[in-house]
Amino acid sequence: MTIAILGGTGPQGKGLALRFARAGIPVVIGSRDAERAIECAAELSQKLAAIAPDAAVISGADTLTATQQASQLVILAVPFSAHNATLSSIKDLLQGKVLVDIVVPLAEGNPKAVAMPPEGSATEAAQALLGDSIPVVGALHNVSAVTLNKLDQHINCDVLVCGNDVDAKKAVRDVLAQIGITSYNAGTAESARCIEAITPILIRLNISKEVPFSHAGIRIWAPDH
Amino acid sequence: MTIAILGGTGPQGKGLALRFARAGIPVVIGSRDAERAIECAAELSQKLAAIAPDAAVISGADTLTATQQASQLVILAVPFSAHNATLSSIKDLLQGKVLVDIVVPLAEGNPKAVAMPPEGSATEAAQALLGDSIPVVGALHNVSAVTLNKLDQHINCDVLVCGNDVDAKKAVRDVLAQIGITSYNAGTAESARCIEAITPILIRLNISKEVPFSHAGIRIWAPDH
Numbered sequence: 221m222t223i224a225i226l227g228g229t230g231p232q233g234k235g236l237a238l239r240f241a242r243a244g245i246p247v248v249i250g251s252r253d254a255e256r257a258i259e260c261a262a263e264l265s266q267k268l269a270a271i272a273p274d275a276a277v278i279s280g281a282d283t284l285t286a287t288q289q290a291s292q293l294v295i296l297a298v299p300f301s302a303h304n305a306t307l308s309s310i311k312d313l314l315q316g317k318v319l320v321d322i323v324v325p326l327a328e329g330n331p332k333a334v335a336m337p338p339e340g341s342a343t344e345a346a347q348a349l350l351g352d353s354i355p356v357v358g359a360l361h362n363v364s365a366v367t368l369n370k371l372d373q374h375i376n377c378d379v380l381v382c383g384n385d386v387d388a389k390k391a392v393r394d395v396l397a398q399i400g401i402t403s404y405n406a407g408t409a410e411s412a413r414c415i416e417a418i419t420p421i422l423i424r425l426n427i428s429k430e431v432p433f434s435h436a437g438i439r440i441w442a443p444d445h
Numbered sequence: 446m447t448i449a450i451l452g453g454t455g456p457q458g459k460g461l462a463l464r465f466a467r468a469g470i471p472v473v474i475g476s477r478d479a480e481r482a483i484e485c486a487a488e489l490s491q492k493l494a495a496i497a498p499d500a501a502v503i504s505g506a507d508t509l510t511a512t513q514q515a516s517q518l519v520i521l522a523v524p525f526s527a528h529n530a531t532l533s534s535i536k537d538l539l540q541g542k543v544l545v546d547i548v549v550p551l552a553e554g555n556p557k558a559v560a561m562p563p564e565g566s567a568t569e570a571a572q573a574l575l576g577d578s579i580p581v582v583g584a585l586h587n588v589s590a591v592t593l594n595k596l597d598q599h600i601n602c603d604v605l606v607c608g609n610d611v612d613a614k615k616a617v618r619d620v621l622a623q624i625g626i627t628s629y630n631a632g633t634a635e636s637a638r639c640i641e642a643i644t645p646i647l648i649r650l651n652i653s654k655e656v657p658f659s660h661a662g663i664r665i666w667a668p669d670h
Contacts, residue, residue, distance in 0.1 A: 332632060334639075364668070373669040380646065405655060406646045407557060414559075414642035421605065421631045421639065425665065430630060433667040440650065442658040443589070444598040 223395065224290035226250040226283055226306060227298030229260040232322065235368025236295065236360070237264055237278050239399040242371065246276040250286025257281055271371065287313045292391060293320055295360075296346070300325040303342055307349050314354045318388040321346045321412075322360040324419045332424040334417045343382065343412035355385035357392045358412040359403070361419050364435035375399075377437025380406035380415045404440055448620065449515035451475040451508055451531060452523030454485040457547065460593025461520065461585070462489055462503050464624040467596065471501040475511025482506055496596065512538045517616060518545055520585075521571070525550040528567055532574050539579045543613045546571045546637075547585040549644045557649040559642045568607065568637035580610035582617045583637040584628070586644050589660035600624075602662025605631035605640045629665055 223240055225233045228249030237247040241264070249264075251257035257280030268275040280286075287294050287310045294317055298306050303323050323342040327335040339345040343358035350356060359381045367373055379396055381403050383389050393403045406415060418438060426434045448465055450458045453474030462472045466489070474489075476482035482505030493500040505511075512519050512535045519542055523531050528548050548567040552560040564570040568583035575581060584606045592598055604621055606628050608614050618628045631640060643663060651659045 333635065367668050370668075376666045376668045404646075404650055405653065407649050410558065411642070411646060414639050414646065417636070417639035418643075421629075421636060422665075424632050425629055428630065431665060431667070435668050437666045437668070439664045439666045440647075440656060441601045441662045441664045442656070443592050443595075443601045443660050443662070 221291040222246040222248055222289055223293045223295060224248050224250055224286040225295045225297055226286060226310070227296065227302070229256055230297055231365035232368065233295070233297040234260065234264060235365055236297070238268060238371060239368065240395070241268055241275045241278045242272045243398045244274070244276050245395065245398065247278045248286045248289045249278065249280045250283040251280070252283055254280065254282040254285070257286070284310060284313060290317055293318050293395065295320040295322060297322050300342060304345065304349060307346055311350055311354070314350060317354070318391055319346060319350060319354060319356045320360070320392055321356055321358050324361050324416045326420060332420050332427065334420055336413065336416075340410060341412035341416050343416070344409045347384065347409050355383060355388035356409060357381060357383035357385070357388050358409065358415060359392050359396070361416050362422060362438055364437065367435050367437075375401050375437070376435070378439050379403040380411070382406045382409055382411035382415060384408050446516040447471040447473055447514055448518045448520060449473050449475055449511040450520045450522055451511060451535070452521065452527070454481055455522055456590035457593065458520070458522040459485065459489060460590055461522070463493060463596060464593065465620070466493055466500045466503045467497045468623045469499070469501050470620065470623065472503045473511045473514045474503065474505045475508040476505070477508055479505065479507040479510070482511070509535060509538060515542055518543050518620065520545040520547060522547050525567060529570065529574060532571055536575055536579070539575060542579070543616060544571060544575060544579060544581045545585075545617055546581055546583050549586050549641045551645060557645050557652065559645055561638065565635060566637035566641050568641070569634045572609065572634050580608060580613035581634060582606060582608035582610070582613050583634065583640060584617050584621070586641050587647060587663055589662065592660050592662070600626050600662070601660070603665050604628040605636070607631045607634055607636040607640060609633050
């Protein structure tokens with residue numbers, strides 16, 4: 221099963237590609253610029269060859285081809301400014317697949333705040349644009365791209381997964397489990413209004429140096445015993 | 446310094462009263478029904494006497510008197526249905542004080558969702574109603590009331606504190622530290638749209654039994670080393 225990562229030449233996409241491929245899941249990186257996607261895939265493959273000789277293939281393609289090559293999951297990892305245009309361009313190719321929206325609508329020029337679209341969140345905007353026949357799952361919003369790219373580190377962030385389709389959420393959670401990420405079902409797409417907005421709170425902590433580390437994550441935590 | 450807790454006869458208010466008093470901070474519980482507040486205070490005082498003989502006094506009063514008796518911090522812990530009416534009734538008494546809003550606008554009949562007011566969140570609604578001269582701080586939304594009342598347990602939940610007044614946030618975080626709670630500055634009042642909405646996600650996890658415990662909390666978490 222091949223996962224497509226659109227906007228996969230960005231830091232979040234690269235880190236996810238490395239981790240999926242290392243776990244044996246083939247990845248196709250999609251970009252508007254196919255050449256750039258192919259170069260990026262080659263660079264990531266080389267990086268993995270040194271540390272994980274049994275890794276699956278990472279390839280590159282233009283956005284439409286990458287979408288077509290996905291077995292089921294198409295991860296959208298573009299900047300929010302390209303969110304709706306990218307979805308419109310691939311809508312017809314998404315039938316029978318699941319769109320995994322990891323985009324956070326950060327405010328222009330202020331990463332410590334969100335500027336949510338009229339639908340309430342990026343995930344809800346995607347669901348509205350794609351229509352009910354294509355399930356949208358919001359996930360992976362709060363994970364640091366830097367940490368994703370440090371392959372010797374575990375992900376210090378539980379992933380809150382939301383969406384209106386239970387089976388689609390389960391499919392996403394299954395692949396997250398394969399790369400060692402703990403995830404939770406956080407409800408319908410509307411929960412993305414909360415989940416996407418956690419990211420600027422974490423960015424604020426990192427910028428303020430209030431926490432004695434960068435790249436803070438969140439964890440669901442049990443009571444003391 | 447005396448802290449007022451309005452709606453303090455509810456489970457969240459009681460747990461906070463016990464923990465503040467145990468830490469040596471006097472508490473006055475406010476309720477529309479002064480008799481009920483006085484009875485509740487007596488009951489909590491008795492509970493503390495057995496385990497913390499040096500605890501500060503917990504007293505009870507009607508809502509207006511309790512507000513007047515607060516040195517600085519007035520915690521609003523009423524159901525959301527009473528949120529705005531309570532604030533309107535105490536507005537004139539809040540000059541020079543800080544309103545600490547811990548109310549989560551859970552959807553009617555569905556604790557797994559929020560139904561946010563037009564202002565965006567309860568904290569923003571409070572700030573709009575009280576005007577800029579009275580600082581509102583959102584805090585303590587995600588802490589389980591059950592855990593708050595189990596005095597032998599630490600609080601398994603970091604507190605995200607938000608509001609437009611930096612000094613007011615600091616005052617709130619200082620008293621939270623006195624009861625052993627780790628808190629973070631999560632930004633302006635607008636962040637309450639996210640923070641208040643974390644609570645129904647935790648409630649969903651508790652109801653679904655997806656987590657092998659009840660009363661889940663959240664933690665800010667560092668990367669692996």
